[in-house]
Amino acid sequence: MRYKRKLFTAFLFLSSLSTISLASNDLPEIGTVGAGALTIEKEKQYGWAFNMIANQALPIIRDPVLNHYISELGQNIVSHSDSVKLPFKFFLVEDEDINAAAFLGGNVKIHTGLFLYAENESELASVIAHEIAHITQRHLARMLEQQALSNPTSIAALAGSILLTLVSPAAGLAALSTTIAVNIQSQINYTRSHEYEADRIGIQTLANAGFDPYGMANFFGKLAEKYKYASLPPQMLSTHPLPEARLSEARLRASQLKKGNVKNSLGYHLSKARITVRFYRLSAKILIGKYQSQLQNNKYQFKEAAQYGLALAYFKNDEFEKAEKINDQLIKSDPNNLFFIDFAADISLATKKIQQAIDSLTAYEQRFPGNEVILLNLVVALKQDKQYALADKKIEYFLRSHPDHILGHLLAIDLYKIMREKAKEFAMRAEYLALLGRFKEASEEMSSALAYTEKRLDQARYSAKMAEFRRDDIRLKALQDE
Numbered sequence: 035m036r037y038k039r040k041l042f043t044a045f046l047f048l049s050s051l052s053t054i055s056l057a058s059n060d061l062p063e064i065g066t067v068g069a070g071a072l073t074i075e076k077e078k079q080y081g082w083a084f085n086m087i088a089n090q091a092l093p094i095i096r097d098p099v100l101n102h103y104i105s106e107l108g109q110n111i112v113s114h115s116d117s118v119k120l121p122f123k124f125f126l127v128e129d130e131d132i133n134a135a136a137f138l139g140g141n142v143k144i145h146t147g148l149f150l151y152a153e154n155e156s157e158l159a160s161v162i163a164h165e166i167a168h169i170t171q172r173h174l175a176r177m178l179e180q181q182a183l184s185n186p187t188s189i190a191a192l193a194g195s196i197l198l199t200l201v202s203p204a205a206g207l208a209a210l211s212t213t214i215a216v217n218i219q220s221q222i223n224y225t226r227s228h229e230y231e232a233d234r235i236g237i238q239t240l241a242n243a244g245f246d247p248y249g250m251a252n253f254f255g256k257l258a259e260k261y262k263y264a265s266l267p268p269q270m271l272s273t274h275p276l277p278e279a280r281l282s283e284a285r286l287r288a289s290q291l292k293k294g295n296v297k298n299s300l301g302y303h304l305s306k307a308r309i310t311v312r313f314y315r316l317s318a319k320i321l322i323g324k325y326q327s328q329l330q331n332n333k334y335q336f337k338e339a340a341q342y343g344l345a346l347a348y349f350k351n352d353e354f355e356k357a358e359k360i361n362d363q364l365i366k367s368d369p370n371n372l373f374f375i376d377f378a379a380d381i382s383l384a385t386k387k388i389q390q391a392i393d394s395l396t397a398y399e400q401r402f403p404g405n406e407v408i409l410l411n412l413v414v415a416l417k418q419d420k421q422y423a424l425a426d427k428k429i430e431y432f433l434r435s436h437p438d439h440i441l442g443h444l445l446a447i448d449l450y451k452i453m454r455e456k457a458k459e460f461a462m463r464a465e466y467l468a469l470l471g472r473f474k475e476a477s478e479e480m481s482s483a484l485a486y487t488e489k490r491l492d493q494a495r496y497s498a499k500m501a502e503f504r505r506d507d508i509r510l511k512a513l514q515d516e
Contacts, residue, residue, distance in 0.1 A: 072175040074119050081120070081139010083513055086471030088125070088141070089440060095126040095146070095313070096441040098407045099376045103305050104144060107155070111163050114242035116235075117170040124162070128313050132257065136165040138174050149309045151257070154335070155302035156240070156249030163236035163243070164250065171235065173228045226280075233284050241291040248293070251284035303336045304373045307343035311350060318351035338364060342373060349377075354385050372407045379411040383418060391415040404435060413445055422453045440469060457487035461496060464503070473507035 088094060095101070108124035120140035129145040136142050142165045152158040168174065233250060241247040258281065311321055325344035327333070334340040345360035358381045365374040375398060382391035395412040402408055409432045416425035429446045436442055443466040450459035460483035467476040477500050484496040 072179050077138045077172075077175055078120065079139075079509075079513055081123075081137065081141055083471070083510060084137050084139060084141055085123070085438070086469065088143075090470045090472075092143070093128040094440075095128050096444075097126070097308075097312075098410050098441065099372055100126055100305055100308060102372060102407055103301050107159060107301075108142060108162055108166075111159060111166060111239060111243050115163075115166055115170055115239045120169065122166070122169070130314070134161045134165050136168040136174065138169075140169055142166065142169070146309045146313050149302075149306045150314065152253060154246075154249075155299035156246035156296060157253040158302060159243065159245045160236065160240050160250035160253055163239045163245075164232045166239065167232040167235035168228070171228075171231060173232070230280060230283065233280065234287060237284060237287045237291070241288075241294075244294060244296065246293060246296045247288040247291040248285070251281055251288055254284065255281050298335055300336050300338060301373075303334075303339035304342055304371075307339050308346060308373065311343055311346040318347055321347035322351060338368070342377075345377065349381065349384070354381055357381055358385070370401075372405075376407050376411060379415065383415060388415055388419045392419060392421075404432075406432070406436065406439075410442065410445065413449070417445075417449055417452070422449065425449055426453070426455075426458075437465075438469060440466070443469065457483045457492060457496075459483075460486060461492075461499070464499065468503055468506065471510060473503045473510065477503045477507075 104124050104126055108122060112118060112122045122140040122142065124142045124144060127143050127145055130147040130150065131145055132147045132151050133145045134143060134148060142162065144162065148158055148161060152161075237247050237250055240249055246252075307325075310316070316324075322344065325340050325347055328340040329337070329344065341360050341364060345357045345364070348354075348357040348360070357377075361374055361377050361381060365371070365378055368374060375394075379391045379395060382388065382394070392412065392415045395408055395415060398408045399405070399412060409428060413425050413429050413432070416422075416428065426449060429442065429449060433439065433442050433446065443462055446462045447459060447466060450456075450462055460479050464476040464479035464483060467473075467479060480496050480500045480503065484493060484500070487493055487496065
């Protein structure tokens with residue numbers, strides 16, 4: 035119960051209108067207002083807070099290869115967007131429901147279910163472009179401002195209720211009923227107008243970024259047709275109303291834009307195969323049969339993706355030699371592909387060829403210094419080889435440039451525990467807890483780190499961190515009390 039109370043009182047989360055609808059028992063939308071109390075700077079504060087709650091409450095995928103792919107894709111789309119006033123962050127959530135959502139502070143959540151349904155990268159990119167448009171047009175901020183103006187409720191309380199709705203729908207609905215007065219028709223109209231606007235801007239952004247402008251209409255059209263008579267449609271259909279007029283307008287807008295030479299993306303199909311094997315609930319033997327059938331019947335968009343899926347399925351079934359044979363051929367044909375490099379390291383470590391993994395990853399590190407996928411794999415390999423000092427050096431270097439990286443912190447905690455470096459272990463656990471917004475616990479851990487170290491530089495650093503955690507705890511509570 036303490037955990038759920040914390041989620042409710044922290045109020046740290048704001049869902050976009052793509053996750054708020056009457057049909058899904060979430061918070062509906064209200065009309066727009068002009069420039070109001072929720073400034074860009076304040077929105078950044080809510081985004082900062084959201085990240086901590088998301089780290090606690092959502093099943094975020096900590097897969098460096100997939101994260102690298104989705105971040106590059108998202109940032110490419112952002113770079114072709116207008117009115118970008120916030121830094122954007124894209125993250126994958128393990129959820130087979132077909133959906134995505136935008137949040138205050140430039141945060142975009144993407145469900146793995148999208149990969150299982152979208153046929154190509156343009157379709158996935160269309161959903162991301164749509165969510166980016168919600169943020170650049172400040173639909174979320176304007177909704178909260180209007181709701182707060184029309185009710186004796188603070189923006190903080192509204193955001194807190196929405197957060198609880200995401201984590202616990204029943205509890206969240208009860209909280210919302212005490213904070214929000216609903217005018218159903220005006221909120222439905224607001225939903226429609228903003229969905230149309232996000233479509234219009236998203237389609238233009240899609241074309242600007244070199245994707246197929248028909249991607250959005252194709253994706254939503256297939257989705258609407260497939261689930262037209264379903265008693266339980268995917269969440270995206272309840273949170274993204276899809277009247278025929280909206281689909282027709284999307285097709286019309288796409289027809290007015292130059293399609294260009296749209297290349298099919300191997301990276302998308304490799305991501306789809308990786309998600310299918312590692313996060314979809316199918317047995318290894320069924321997956322092996324699936325990819326064998328694709329290859330035998332030439333039912334694939336990229337042969338390499340089907341081969342990669344088969345190799346992953348063999349690995350999942352502990353058939354390491356078969357997996358290695360396929361991946362060796364893939365990496366020979368595409369030696370700089372991070373999907374294949376990462377998988378080669380997995381296979382080497384699983385088959386106890388640790389030195390082989392270290393040699394290969396070290397060579398790649400020299401070629402691609404600072405690369406997240408290569409560095410984290412190298413830390414794992416060095417740790418298994420008991421080269422703790424070098425692993426320590428690598429993870430410290432990585433975390434200096436990736437201070438908010440959850441997986442990096444978890445690897446470091448485990449490394450320092452093995453090394454019996456108590457001060458470093460406590461300090462790293464403190465940093466990890468701070469990323470979850472648990473600042474009091476973080477301060478306690480950092481106090482323990484301070485007690486274990488005799489190095490003056492570390493003492494000063496740990497003391498400074500404790501002061502920072504106290505300030506951040508106050509900052510968090512100040513957002514709540516507004």
